[in-house]
Amino acid sequence: MQPDDIFGEFSFDLLGPLEFRTKGQEVPIAGVRQQTLLALLLLDAGKTISGSRLIEGIWGGRAPETAEAQLRICVSRLRRRLADGGLRNVISTESQGYRLNLPESRVDVHRFRGALEHAGRAEADGDAAEAVRLLRAALALWRGPAAEGLTGPLVRAAAARLDEERASALERCFGLELQLGRHHRIVPELTASAAEHPFRERLQSQLITALYHSGRQADALNAYRDMKRRFAEELGIDPSHRLRALEVKILKQNPELKDEDSALSHNAQTRLALLERENASLRAERQRIGRLMARLMGPHGARVRS
Template sequence: MQPETTNETFTFKILGPLEFRAAGVEFGIAGVRQQTLLTLLLLEAGRTITSPRLIEGVWGGRPPETAEAQLRICVSRLRRRLADAGLRDVISTESNGYRLNVPEDRIDVHRCAAHLERSAQAETAGDIAEAVRQLRSALALWRGPAAEGLPSPVVRAAAARLDEERASALEHCFGMEIQQGRHHHIVPELMSIATEHPFREGLQSHLMTALYHSGRQADALRVYREVKRRFTEELGIDPSERLRTLEAKILEQNPRLDEDGPALPKESLNRLAALERENASLRAERQHIGRLMVRFIHRSPGRVPS
């Protein structure tokens, strides 16, 4: 059965903090439980999620004895909130769980996936310009770490996967733009992204290449020295042969920089990936704590004016 919706202009966003807008108005979702429930339903829009899975997502490994009853209450409240925005009957009750029935193109995470798929198709067809355009459209949907501020382990696992997909898309996009000769255009953004992901060798090599082809050989070598210091001090390993070879070619002022070459061993790559996830988690936690502190300061009646 199709849901009854009276509002045709609505969007759900989870590539960043959870956001729900209808007719240009943002509708807040009260409470972490309802926010987590909606996020889980959005991730699997159009598919049934079993009640045990939702309970695990909302309460983690230690749900209360009344979890099933509380889940029904959460669903009921979420339905009312969506109905307030003109979306009626979009959460259906199934025999073994619940399903969110909204078009995937109204949910940023699914729109992002569609852009990534179209990018891959364009690249296969040899249309690099279109592949980059689709990647840029996908990346523009991101507003911060996925599902930022929601502590559920199930949500965090899904968010880590999405954040990794974003980092990989960024890396691939920069690589194709370097092939197009857009070195000068991407250097500022690439410097920022490489700082955000200090252990991704692909991004660091792209930055070195873009700087070198922009006439900034000293800056490219400085990036390599910083990467080597970071890897040695924090991981106890040297950069991969690919990055070392890139440095040597920059020193030689080689007009062609071939970034291909053996990457790090799988064990080292796993350690890098773990550090990337930890860095992303710490960034999200710091931002969450910062928002809580701002709210506390503004709500405290006895605060001392600065």
């Protein structure tokens, strides 16, 4: 990988919609194939990616017979576009595929993961405040769902992992904030995050704990009961033992109430995260169908004739 200081002022962002910015200006990358190709190269910046993997990432299981030739054309066009933004010769052709020769510091995904590693070291050293600072710096890089708008199967799989890393980083950050006694400060953020991830038990537990320690016992109990009803209606399960124990502690006004990790197994957490994504997709599909029906029916409910 080339040294950072030989490049000008630029950055690539995947924690949200794909963006290439140079000198503060966005350089559009036209075409879904070029965008997907760039995303795949960015995810493994500095590493050679085989042509077959890039073809799979761009076309999935529907690659045409001319896929290799089309991939070469796509790479050539992407090279020209990056050169327009001041980055020449950053995509090299290797014997086994292609490599994007960029410092990881210029890609927000790698800056995010680097900050998480530093936060982990600070937490291990007992410096909760520094760990929070680093986690917040990492989370501030996000502008929306990872690789938003890109549909290639490999990109979507990587985006799902990144979204999970973000949610886990949120939980770590809130957990440390609670340890530092910042209950009042984080209630608004926790409320929004718990609504965004309604089936992540640790976030729900953290919100309930923060409300309780902010002198809002009734709101804490209401948050627990709303969550219990949501789990029953949408997932057909009860909250974990630890969350049920949390409700008992609130009712008893236990002064030692603390944030605790969910007792759910890793497989159960994965299943809940999957269900959450599926529910979000279903809601989006219902909204799309609703908009389509509204257009078909016209402004007064009458079907529009074609």
